[in-house]
Amino acid sequence: MNEELLRISEGIVKRASIEGFNESAALSINTRRTMLKIANSEPSITQHWSSLNVVVYLAKDRRIIIMEFHPRDESEIYKSMADLLKVAAKVMESPLYAPLPEPVEVRPLEGLVDREIVERLEEPSTLAEAAIEAAHREKIDSIAGTIDLWYREKALSTSSGVSLYEDSTGFQAYLRAFAEPSGSGQWSTCSTRFNLRSIEGTALTAAKYAVESRYREKVEVGKYDVIMSPMVFGNLLELTMRMASAFNVLMGLSMFMGKKPGDKIASDKLRVFDEPRNTELPRATSFDDEGVPTYNKAVIDGGVLKTLLHNSKTASKMGAVTTGNAGWISPAPWNITVGLGDYSLDEMISEVRRGILITNNWYTRLQNYVEGVFSTVSRDAVFLIEDGKVVKSIEKIRIADRLPSILNNIEALGKDLYNIMWWEVTIPSKLPYVLIKDVNVTKPTI
């Protein structure tokens, strides 16, 4: 497929030049993916996709057009291209425009393809069986979840001379266990390489939290020291890292509006990285959508904002240098990792006088992106901590606070890192439990 996929991308770029566009890039992505969903401890559906997706960037006299196709054949792309050339003449120049970068040598990443994942695309039901069996080693009532495996190839060609191909595999699994009365736990894992034990471990962690969170009791609202699991911190950190996209800063969708590299934005203890060259995490890649080589970078180091995430357009607009995070329009993080702390979870709990351990959350929404005002709702196990000990399972709560406060009030980070990826953490992340001081906790008044 390597040559055929490149042929498609290169053919589109050639055709764009013939049509009269000054610049173009084509990214063809061929995917084979299998997902097995579990509900009530049995499969609910097995899904398989085999698809070719082509994304095209076109520029004409500094006007920008982006096309996306799941095409039956290239002729449909060519026809749209001709139509859009007429449109391009009528659009004003894009203030984001910058030329596509010249080719730079890309150092390939080794180890992105695991043949076992490719083989398991054909027969995923044994994985569901293993997950269900592992979860039921604990006294749970049922388990639900998703096991998702994929093989993906991408071929990028640009009019500036880039011609690159890469293939990779990945999997994610997330599982949620239920134990009556009212207990539930959820956990996730992901990698570029298959690991049955991590799927079983995910099932066991979910089941353990489900059993431990039965018999929930009420809790008062107010300020608490909160230990966030990697699931919870991963959700808030993904939001933070998306706000580090220079495009979102320019569009008013970021609390980093008005901030610049060098500004202190978080606790000294926090180090956050974008790691496209971490070959363990599923979005690892050696080049971005502009063909720029990727590199691992600190985005927050010692609580200081080190860089925004740029493509060549946002970099040009903001007087910076691309960070290899294109997205032709909006840069985005590849994989998110957090620097190690020195606490085990038990040690972290022992530091807390009056606090809450929250293991999972969802539905994070913002009142104001610029000021980072948000709330998020717990789901699954939540525990009250008093005088250094977990004392009881408690009912669902809501955290309503400011993201800048959360980042600044980080008191301790765990020394164990977990690979997290699920519905609410869509960018693969490797991160620890985190202790945050003085978090505002609310719940309904009627």
Next chain:
Amino acid sequence: MALRGDLMEDLVLYAVDYARSAGATYAEARYHRNSLRSIISNNGSILGVGSEVVEGMGIRVIVGGALGFSATNRLERSSIKAAVDRAISQARSAFRLMKHPIELAESKLGRAKYSVLEAKHFDSLSFEEKACFHTDLWKATSRSISEAKASALFIEYTESFEEKIVANSDGAFIESKVPRIALFYNLVITHPQKGSIQRWEMLGASGGLEWLDKWRLINRLEEDAKTYEKILLTAIEPPKDAVDLVIGSEIVGLMVHESCGHPSEADRILGREAAQAGKSFIKRGMIGERIGNENATVIDDPSIPGSYGFYLYDDEGVPAKPRYLYKEGVINEHLHNRWTAKVYGVESNAAARSMDYKSEPIVRMANTYLKPGNYRLEELIEDIELGVYMKSYMEWNIDDERWSQRYVGLEAYLIERGEIKGFVKNPALEITTGGFYSNIDAVGREVKFYAGTCGKGEPPQGVPVWFGGPDVKLRKVRLGVSIA
């Protein structure tokens, strides 16, 4: 789509026939094409133009009681055959783990073709005129305020078509075409001393450019910017004691979507989405139980003309109709597809929808609203001594069983002695589902609808919906104040 339609019709029927011959007890094939054009701008400058075609076929089979789904965009017989084989083989291998084999309820299935027309065609305005519209919106918004500043106005304008051919082995054959128009904007107003206020909103409908006339966007954004400037400059904290609360139709619409529509999805109640969108506070056997007072009637109706969530047949071929989810305070009916209908021993009420060819049909809302009452807004507030009118929101969320919910007001007013006074800042309504539906004291008479993209499923599927309702009044509610 005559020629393409004929070819696709052949392929859809081939997929169904082949799947049946290969051992599927049920087979369904859906040719699905989503095409769109978009223009995005920031502060009046066109950042870029987008064009998208997502086209392919989704195939669903039942083999021995297990469900398999396979999708491909390689639209020739050999690829369709391979996709069918894949769906069958994967369902077959999962069957050994099934404890409750999947069956579908008997349903009256349609054989029909329908399309929604654009009253004003997308091409009746030139591309230049549409691009100029972005610039005009920015000029009007930024010029409308003087003390504060409009620091960002991001706009994404989209025109789209959704075309489908659905056939299944139980006899359904539905061909449909629905055009939609949508506009999303994010507006940031800032003041050097007073901070910032942010509003994003989505407008959407089925039809054509006639909606641009109805939305009166230039006036709307001008007026909104002035309002937000005043909120920044003058808003005070909301009352700390329990007060009467008038909730505007925009928030009421979202509340009924979140706390009636979602928990009434029968697949959620049965646990199928437990690891993703969650479960429901509604359990099996709760039909007939009271959830609120006589003012609480919530309807979901796919067949509202012009609605963003419009359809006449669902993706299993079942004819659409209004669903009375809560009726006069009682849990009355759930949203069903043919599988959940079989489990419940009822008929499907046509809630199976899929986002695109890559997506399995699952139970979804369409257009959900609270049934109107008799009051004008002035009548709702005239007897309020001290209260708050929350008209719009930015932040909201609800727990995964759809019981504990929170809405933070954006445009919100103090009510004193029956009159609307100045602005209050970020009042937070945090309430349970039972608390809301049991405390509706009076209901306005005018229903307004709002557009959204509702997310559910894995991989996540965003489908167009409307949600709406009239203004409503609650008595004695304690409001929080957002951390801002």
